[in-house]
Amino acid sequence: MNPLVDEFLGGKSGLLVAMGPTGSGKTHTVFGTARNPGLVPLTLQKIFTAADESEGGNQSPRSFYLSMFEILCEGKGERILDLLSDAAELALQQSATIKGLKEVAISSAMDAENLVSRGMLKRSTAATDANSESSRSQCIITIRAVHKTVDQQSEHQISGSVLTIADLAGAERKKNTGNKGSRLLESNFINNTSMVFGLCLRALLDHQKNQKKTLEKHFKNSMLTRYLKDYLEGRKKMTLILNVKPGEDDYADTSYLLRQASPYMKIRYTSLDESSDLVSQKRTNVSLVCQENKKKRKVNKPEPEVVTAEEKELQRVSRSEQIMKNLFNALWTVSKQKISESEVAAKSMRELLKDKDIEILELKKELDDLKSRWSHVKQNDAASIAISSVSQTDLASDAALDNFHLSTELVQKISEECTYSDPEMSSAYCDMTEKSVDCDTSVANLIDEQELSSRYLKKEACTPDVTEPKCDLKKENTEIMGQVGNKESDGSESSEQTSAPDGGVTHAPSHLDDPSELSYTELRIVPCNLSAQFTDIQVSEKAPMEQSKEELSSNTEVESIQHDVDIKEMKQHDYQSSSQQLNCDAGVVSSNQPFLELQGMGAAHQNLDELVPEPEICEHTVKEAAAEHAHGQHVPDEGLPQTKASIAPTKDCQAGGTADDQKENLCQKEANEDLCASKPRENTKKTSSRRRLLPVASMMLKEFTGPAIDAADTKRATDGGGAKTLSGEQAAAGRSDALIRLLKAKSPPMRHRRG
Ligand SMILES: Nc1ncnc2c1ncn2[C@@H]1O[C@H](COP(=O)(O)OP(=O)(O)OP(=O)(O)O)[C@@H](O)[C@H]1O
Structure with a gap:
């Protein structure tokens, strides 16, 4: 206790x-x-x-x-x-x-x-x-x-x-x-x-x-x-x-x-x-x-219970208040974070909008610049097209000059060849006047130009021309056709001269004699070379950055060239109709080869095998004509149709021919052998270009020594005073006179050409 x-x-x-x-x-x-x-x-x-x-x-x-x-x-x-x-x-x-x-x-x-x-x-x-x-x-x-x-x-x-x-x-x-x-x-x-x-x-x-x-x-x-x-x-x-x-x-x-x-x-x-x-x-x-104090007997109510209830109520209220306060604080913090995040997002969006506006402005500026540049480019393209046409004209003139120099060189080569092939005639031939030389050089020039054109065609066949291959082929074809016709006209002209009824040298009526036609033939060579040069220029000088402009200019140029070719073709239509006949009838086989090559370039190759004759056969055909002149065979002066008839057996010879034709072919071969006997064997083994040149030279020589000249000399001797026989010097002098006349008859076109 x-x-x-x-x-x-x-x-x-x-x-x-x-x-x-x-x-x-x-x-x-x-x-x-x-x-x-x-x-x-x-x-x-x-x-x-x-x-x-x-x-x-x-x-x-x-x-x-x-x-x-x-x-x-x-x-x-x-x-x-x-x-x-x-x-x-x-x-x-x-x-x-x-x-x-x-x-x-x-x-x-x-x-x-x-x-x-x-x-x-x-x-x-x-x-x-x-x-x-x-x-x-x-x-x-x-x-x-x-x-x-x-x-x-x-x-x-x-x-x-x-x-x-x-x-x-x-x-x-x-x-x-x-x-x-x-x-x-x-x-x-x-x-x-x-x-x-x-x-x-x-x-x-x-x-x-x-x-x-x-x-x-x-x-x-x-x-x-x-x-x-x-x-x-x-x-x-x-x-x-x-x-x-x-x-x-x-x-x-x-x-x-x-x-x-x-x-x-x-x-x-x-x-x-x-x-x-x-x-x-x-x-x-x-x-x-x-x-x-007995008077104050009061039993007080237990206050602790009231206090406890109040305290409980206060505690309950305070607890709910605390809960609400905490909830409010949590909501406030969350809302603050959301507001701050939204503000940051709004700022970023504003910055993005500003950047986008700046980009849009820059793009607009670039678009305006591009528009202005595009307008300038359009104007410059028009100007460049005009300038390219002018430059093309300059190129054509330059090509013409180059072509002229080439022609001169080729004439010199032909003269040398002729001298080599016939030494006897070389002295007389060299003594000829300049006009007579021009005649031969013109013919040789045409032939060589023809060869050049064929070379260009071969080059074009090897060099892919993407822009205008058909146009070039057409131009070449047209050009060579014209050249062949021109050359054949020369051949026919010689045959007509030999078949003059009056025994003199007469000039058969032909449109080739017109100086304008000759000039036309020569001028047509220029676009041919130009086309080749232009093709080379296009292939070599084409740059990727200037391709659009070049395409525009080249298209314009090609169109202009095509237009010219069409015009020329239209102009030449009548000429070709006759020249094609001459092409087959005149027997100038040397011109057939490039022509057939052209056909082979443009057409199917199987046709090429059928159409291209063997060079020896064509050569024989030419030699046949030369032999006829050499042996003094009479060629009836019937114009072009007769010439056709004379060529017809040649075609038959290519296809096999009849028995009579075979006999004639044998005779022609013998004549050609006689003609070619004086030539060295080595020349027969030369290139085909030299072989093609031989018949022309032989034809010219044959003209100079042909029966027409002999007939003219005979007539002049008869008219001169009864001298039955003429010495060799007199005969040679008479032939020279006839030759001079012949050359004079041909001289005007040549003069015009050189001029
Ligand atoms: N220690 C002690 N010395 C002398 N006498 C005792 C003692 N304890 C108890 N007694 C006596 O025993 C008797 C019973 O005791 P008490 O009344 O105290 O018991 P109790 O436990 O109170 O019983 P109840 O529960 O019935 O009241 C009494 O007469 C008491 O005098």
């Missing part, structure tokens, strides 16, 4: 409970006797002894209040009885306070003991078989200490501790007590209260062992446990005193109590509810005040 008294004096509440079976000395232990005082008188003495010591030590004065009541059985229920007052009705409130309980202030231990003694007189006891003065109720004595430091009149300023001492009625066995009737009911009540009290302690112990296990509220089952609720829930310190009987018969009860109560020793009071202490102190103070 000393620890509890010390804590009580220190301001902490405590409970002392004596428990045990009936007759075990609980009442004797708590109250004792005058000789052997029990715990209560000893506590009172200690308290007041300590109080006296505290007052002497300049500590704050304290007052003590004593209350004593009992809980007894009333019928099937319980009731509280104030042992210090005559109050009829006391009620246990929910706050573990007893309404109407009297608290008596004690100033000394003696006064307090007197009060307790008087209260013991009122306690209900009864004699049973086990105890003559067996307690039939639960007796509770409370001592409340009150500090008087602030204001003694103020009830709310009272504070202190409560020391509670409870003497429980011991469990009774029916066989031991022999109670019957009401006593048996009291025994049941006593046993039930002891059992509930034990259950509350067991539940508290289990709860302290396992915090997850809820604390069972067994205290509701009895008024005593309800009143001692704070202690049974572990908020205040409690001390148990176990009273047992030392008798042999009490072994079972003693054993049961010790087994039951021994685990309670593990119960620990971790927290003490000071508020409950305050309430208890307040209640005690109120009771004391009521005792002192």
Whole structure:
């Protein structure tokens, strides 16, 4: 009991409970006797002894209040009885306070003991078989200490501790007590209260062992446990005193109590509810005040409950406010982040829009520049087309000059060849006038030009001309046709001259004699070369960057050239109609080869095999004509149709021919062999170009030594004075005169050509 008294004096509440079976000395232990005082008188003495010591030590004065009541059985229920007052009705409130309980202030231990003694007189006891003065109720004595430091009149300023001492009625066995009737009911009540009290302690112990296990509220089952609720829930310190009987018969009860109560020793009071202490102190103070001032017997309502509700409400409100505040803060932070992100996105979008606007402006500027450039390019293209046409004209003039130089060189070569082929005639031929030389050179020039054109065609066949191959072929074809016709006209002209009926050198009527025609033939060579040059220029000088302009200019040029060619073709149409006849009839086979080559270039190759005659056969055909002149065969002067007839067997010879034709061919071969006998064998093995030139030279020589000249000489001799025979010098002089006449007859076109 000393620890509890010390804590009580220190301001902490405590409970002392004596428990045990009936007759075990609980009442004797708590109250004792005058000789052997029990715990209560000893506590009172200690308290007041300590109080006296505290007052002497300049500590704050304290007052003590004593209350004593009992809980007894009333019928099937319980009731509280104030042992210090005559109050009829006391009620246990929910706050573990007893309404109407009297608290008596004690100033000394003696006064307090007197009060307790008087209260013991009122306690209900009864004699049973086990105890003559067996307690039939639960007796509770409370001592409340009150500090008087602030204001003694103020009830709310009272504070202190409560020391509670409870003497429980011991469990009774029916066989031991022999109670019957009401006593048996009291025994049941006593046993039930002891059992509930034990259950509350067991539940508290289990709860302290396992915090997850809820604390069972067994205290509701009895008024005593309800009143001692704070202690049974572990908020205040409690001390148990176990009273047992030392008798042999009490072994079972003693054993049961010790087994039951021994685990309670593990119960620990971790927290003490000071508020409950305050309430208890307040209640005690109120009771004391009521005792002192009988006029103010008011039982104050338990304020702690109201405060607790308000606090709960405040806590609930504060908790909801806190929740709402936290939610608001979270929403605010999220919205802030969203707003900042949207602002950043808006800034980036504005920058992008600015950049796009700048790009659009730059693109517009570039588009305007391109439009202006395009307009300039269109104007420049028109100007470049005009300039290219002018440059093409310059190129044509340059090509004409080159062609003229080539022609001059070729004429010189032909003259040398003729000199080499016929040394006898070379001296006379070299003595000829310039005009007579022009005649030969013109013919040779045409032939060589023809060869050049064929070379160009071969080059073009090897050099791919993407732009206008057909145009060039047409031009070449047209040109060579004209050349052939021109050359054939020369041949036919010679044949016609030899077949003059008057025996003199006559010029057959032919459109080739027209200077304009000759010039036309020569001029047509220029575009041929130009086309080749132009093709080379296009292939070599074409650049990727200027391709569009060049295409425009080249197309324009090609169109212009094509237009010229068409015009020329139209102009030449009549000429070709006749020249083609001459081409076949005149027997100038040397011109057929390039022509057939052209056909082979433009047409299918199988036609080339059929159309191209063997060079020897063509050569024989030419030699045949020369042999006829050489042997003085009479060629009827029937014009071009007769010439056709003379060539017809040649065609038949190519195809096989009849027996008569074969005989004629044999004769022609013999004549050609005679003609070629004077030539060195090496010349026959020369290139085809030299072979083609031989018949022309032979034809010219034949003209000079032909029967027409002889006839003219004979006629002149006859007319001269009866000289039957002429000397060799005279014959040669006559031939020279005839030759001069022949050349004079041919001279005008040549002069015109050179001019
Ligand atoms: N220590 C003791 N010395 C002398 N006598 C004692 C002692 N303890 C108990 N007694 C006597 O035993 C008797 C019974 O004691 P007490 O009344 O105290 O029992 P109890 O436990 O209170 O019983 P109940 O529960 O029935 O009230 C009394 O007459 C008492 O005088």
